[in-house]
Amino acid sequence: MATAERAEPALTVAGLNAWYGESHILHGVDFEVRPGEVVTLLGRNGAGKTTTLKAIMGIVGKRTGSVAFAGRETIGLSSDRIARLGMAICPEERAIFASLNVRENLMLPPRVADGGLPLDRIFTLFPNLAERLGSGGAKLSGGEQQMLAIARILRTGARFLMLDEPTEGLAPVIVRQIGATIAELKREGFTILLVEQNFNFARTVSDRYYVMEHGRIGAGFANADLDANNMEQLHVRLGV
Amino acid sequence: MIFGHVITVQQLFGQLLVGLINGAFYALLSLGLAVIFGMLNIVNFAHGALYMMGAFCAYFLLHEFGLNYWWALIGAPLIVGAFGAVIERVLIARLRGLDPLYGLLLTFGLALVIQGLFQNFFGASGLPYAIPPQLSGARNLGFMFLPNYRAWVIAFSAVVCFATWFAIEKTRLGAYLRAATENPTIARAFGLNVPRMITLTYGFGVGLAALAGVLAAPINQVRPGMGADIIAVVFAVVVIGGMGSILGSIITGFALGVVEGLTKVFYPEASNTVVFVIMAVVLLIKPAGLFGKVA
Amino acid sequence: MSAAPTVEPAAVASRETRQFAAAFVVLFAAIVVAPFVAYPFFVMEALCLALFACAFNLLIGYVGLLSFGHAMFLGSASYVCAHAAKVWGLDPVLAILAGVACSTVLGFFAGALSIRSQGIYFAMITVAFAQMIYFFCVEAPFTHGEDGIQGVPQGRALGLVDLSRPALLYAFVATIFLFGFLTVYRAVNSPFGEILKAIRENEPRAISLGYRVQRYKLAAFALSAALAGLAGATKAIVVQNASLTDVAFPMSGEVVLMTLLGGMGTLYGPVVGAIVVVSMQNYLAQYGQWVTVIQGAVFVACVLAFRRGIVGEIARALKWTSL
Numbered sequence: 001m002a003t004a005e006r007a008e009p010a011l012t013v014a015g016l017n018a019w020y021g022e023s024h025i026l027h028g029v030d031f032e033v034r035p036g037e038v039v040t041l042l043g044r045n046g047a048g049k050t051t052t053l054k055a056i057m058g059i060v061g062k063r064t065g066s067v068a069f070a071g072r073e074t075i076g077l078s079s080d081r082i083a084r085l086g087m088a089i090c091p092e093e094r095a096i097f098a099s100l101n102v103r104e105n106l107m108l109p110p111r112v113a114d115g116g117l118p119l120d121r122i123f124t125l126f127p128n129l130a131e132r133l134g135s136g137g138a139k140l141s142g143g144e145q146q147m148l149a150i151a152r153i154l155r156t157g158a159r160f161l162m163l164d165e166p167t168e169g170l171a172p173v174i175v176r177q178i179g180a181t182i183a184e185l186k187r188e189g190f191t192i193l194l195v196e197q198n199f200n201f202a203r204t205v206s207d208r209y210y211v212m213e214h215g216r217i218g219a220g221f222a223n224a225d226l227d228a229n230n231m232e233q234l235h236v237r238l239g240v
Numbered sequence: 241m242i243f244g245h246v247i248t249v250q251q252l253f254g255q256l257l258v259g260l261i262n263g264a265f266y267a268l269l270s271l272g273l274a275v276i277f278g279m280l281n282i283v284n285f286a287h288g289a290l291y292m293m294g295a296f297c298a299y300f301l302l303h304e305f306g307l308n309y310w311w312a313l314i315g316a317p318l319i320v321g322a323f324g325a326v327i328e329r330v331l332i333a334r335l336r337g338l339d340p341l342y343g344l345l346l347t348f349g350l351a352l353v354i355q356g357l358f359q360n361f362f363g364a365s366g367l368p369y370a371i372p373p374q375l376s377g378a379r380n381l382g383f384m385f386l387p388n389y390r391a392w393v394i395a396f397s398a399v400v401c402f403a404t405w406f407a408i409e410k411t412r413l414g415a416y417l418r419a420a421t422e423n424p425t426i427a428r429a430f431g432l433n434v435p436r437m438i439t440l441t442y443g444f445g446v447g448l449a450a451l452a453g454v455l456a457a458p459i460n461q462v463r464p465g466m467g468a469d470i471i472a473v474v475f476a477v478v479v480i481g482g483m484g485s486i487l488g489s490i491i492t493g494f495a496l497g498v499v500e501g502l503t504k505v506f507y508p509e510a511s512n513t514v515v516f517v518i519m520a521v522v523l524l525i526k527p528a529g530l531f532g533k534v535a
Numbered sequence: 536m537s538a539a540p541t542v543e544p545a546a547v548a549s550r551e552t553r554q555f556a557a558a559f560v561v562l563f564a565a566i567v568v569a570p571f572v573a574y575p576f577f578v579m580e581a582l583c584l585a586l587f588a589c590a591f592n593l594l595i596g597y598v599g600l601l602s603f604g605h606a607m608f609l610g611s612a613s614y615v616c617a618h619a620a621k622v623w624g625l626d627p628v629l630a631i632l633a634g635v636a637c638s639t640v641l642g643f644f645a646g647a648l649s650i651r652s653q654g655i656y657f658a659m660i661t662v663a664f665a666q667m668i669y670f671f672c673v674e675a676p677f678t679h680g681e682d683g684i685q686g687v688p689q690g691r692a693l694g695l696v697d698l699s700r701p702a703l704l705y706a707f708v709a710t711i712f713l714f715g716f717l718t719v720y721r722a723v724n725s726p727f728g729e730i731l732k733a734i735r736e737n738e739p740r741a742i743s744l745g746y747r748v749q750r751y752k753l754a755a756f757a758l759s760a761a762l763a764g765l766a767g768a769t770k771a772i773v774v775q776n777a778s779l780t781d782v783a784f785p786m787s788g789e790v791v792l793m794t795l796l797g798g799m800g801t802l803y804g805p806v807v808g809a810i811v812v813v814s815m816q817n818y819l820a821q822y823g824q825w826v827t828v829i830q831g832a833v834f835v836a837c838v839l840a841f842r843r844g845i846v847g848e849i850a851r852a853l854k855w856t857s858l
Binding site: 059079088095 | 412415416418419421422423425426427428429431432433434
């Protein structure tokens with residue numbers, strides 16, 4: 001695992017504030033993600049986890065603070081430029097384009113770097129997609145849409161992936177498949193920032209965690225820190 | 241004898257031809273409007289004025305630069321399309337995020353400015369533009385005379401419309417366009433330069449209007465008022481076809497042109513208003529339009 | 536955003552009434568003084584167009600519907616009134632009422648078909664309907680096409696008031712204008728008006744609260760058509776003719792310009808806008824088509840940088856809410 005060395009962080013977020021219109025959602029978020037890690041943002045509904053991902057990607061209304069990716073400040077950049085630096089997002093609502101078929105959805109995000117997964121690898125990871133290439137994007141089941149949403153950002157060469165609730169509302173067998181995929185991506189050296197309500201799922205893939213509350217980071221800890229005592233506290237905090 | 245008029249086969253097919261020609265213009269213009277509306281969510285009120293500019297551009301290319309019709313077919317859409325792209329960048333882009341009605345008002349104002357300027361400099365009467373020699377003459381088909389230029393207009397418009405439809409629905413570039421239309425935020429988050437796509441789309445829609453203008457120049461005269469005369473009918477065509485549908489605007493455009501032509505044969509008094517009456521009927525039974533996805 | 540200090544609704548209402556009353560006094564005084572400082576016929580025509588703009592603004596400012604074909608109501612009413620006064624010999628008040636009836640009925644029909652569509656779609660439909668009415672007016676025999684209906688008699692209002700005397704005609708027109716203006720005020724500041732505003736802010740919510748939203752929109756549309764017809768019919772009596780200009784598309788565009796420039800969604804905005812635009816047209820008439828260019832440029836400038844309009848900016852500067 002790549003977190004042993006004190007590697008230069010892939011992503012450093014400092015003092016991040018964000019607004020949706022007039023609503024001030026993030027009140028100074030600070031955390032970092034190191035290369036090759038899987039970091040999970042935990043927290044209740046409304047804590048600001050999705051907003052954090054969107055703010056990093058540059059698709060939130062207004063943001064201030066600092067988001068440094070691979071050493072570059074990105075707080076002032078537009079989202080397409082951020083994408084071309086090698087970051088990609090798999091949104092909570094999956095955002096599969098209904099006016100495109102599955103193949104078009106898969107091929108849509110342009111290549112931003114070398115090192116993207118080739119198509120045959122993607123179809124090995126997600127065999128169902130290979131069968132459904134001609135279907136309209138909206139015709140897929142929830143699980144298939146989730147797989148497509150993940151698959152399409154793997155092609156692009158982006159090595160920093162943000163996955164927002166990838167297992168939400170999905171059947172256990174698909175959840176396992178997604179977990180296996182994330183583990184596989186981690187082995188390949190991808191860096192992943194995960195948002196999850198399902199702590200048990202997160203435990204299977206994640207190296208470190210941050211707990212968000214009311215638009216701020218409340219606590220951070222690693223797998224190694226978990227024991228019976230603070231698991232209980234954690235469950236209380238997460239409202240699970 | 242129908243409705244008290246004596247109609248010959250010649251008349252019938254003659255009017256049908258005129259109807260198809262008008263239909264070709266309706267299709268090209270409503271296609272441009274639909275493409276612009278899809279990406280920018282504004283109704284381009286300036287569309288008629290830009291169609292007029294296309295015709296004038298052809299006239300100038302010929303009379304100032306000696307560039308004939310064939311050069312104009314490429315040149316006018318490029319020039320007027322570029323002008324449209326500039327308008328989008330400089331003016332329309334400032335309205336992003338506001339109520340789309342402001343886009344309508346802005347383009348309406350632009351239409352007034354453009355038309356007023358041309359009217360000031362060229363007066364209200366028309367300038368002639370000759371049919372290109374390669375397309376002059378006519379064929380005798382037995383039941384009617386088919387002027388070559390008119391056949392060309394119909395065929396070329398159909399090809400352009402089909403090519404546009406194909407490009408949007410079946411190509412990668414079209415996929416980018418459809419994605420950016422459906423969800424511009426996410427499309428941009430994947431690395432697509434959505435603002436640039438918007439500018440280019442507006443330019444393309446304007447280019448289509450200008451192309452229609454070039455095609456129209458030898459048939460109608462080149463007049464500053466030619467856009468204003470046609471814009472209301474084109475709006476009706478778009479409403480009937482359904483705003484969200486590319487194919488809908490093409491089919492409806494041609495079909496309504498034919499209907500208008502036929503009405504001129506059988507019931508001439510109603511020919512000006514038949515398209516609007518059809519629009520009223522369609523609104524009653526299918527408010528989203530015949531092919532519409534958006535109300 | 537800091538929280539606004541809470542104010543008693545009753546206090547707000549009475550402050551708004553005072554603001555409105557103050558502005559109304561200014562308006563009334565202006566109307567009384569105007570014929571002494573400007574050509575009375577010009578003022579009367581301006582008042583008719585100001586009423587037209589108020590009617591238009593009812594739809595866009597308070598219901599959020601942009602009607603780009605409002606001239607169909609102005610023009611059709613003016614034709615019917617002209618015909619009623621000249622050919623049927625009706626008392627001018629009855630002739631005007633006939634015109635209003637026509638435009639109201641037209642409003643119901645056009646509205647019923649257009650109301651189901653939103654925003655820009657609605658605007659396009661109104662363009663098409665207006666064009667249909669225009670073509671009808673070009674071809675219908677009673678309108679006399681390009682010539683229009685000339686020599687409309689002014690008659691005696693209610694059989695008593697001799698409208699061929701300019702002072703009486705002016706009083707008549709001013710009364711009609713104030714009636715129309717106050718009708719708009721009353722409609723907007725009433726439960727009906729509140730519901731319209733609720734519909735404009737959040738239509739799905741209004742529907743979920745049980746309001747028959749389409750009916751309210753249609754009622755507003757018909758009211759707007761009626762008042763526009765009132766303006767058109769009165770104008771026919773004032774200028775003593777009815778012509779295609781009143782039903783043609785440029786007129787529809789002009790009323791939008793008047794309202795945008797004056798201030799959409801304000802009560803006094805359309806009045807101010809109408810006066811500015813009519814004056815501008817008079818002043819620039821010698822420059823021919825440059826008027827069109829300038830109007831277009833004003834449109835563009837307003838949309839880009841001056842969306843609140845003249846009265847809107849004044850209201851903002853004074854921090855008044857009920858202009």
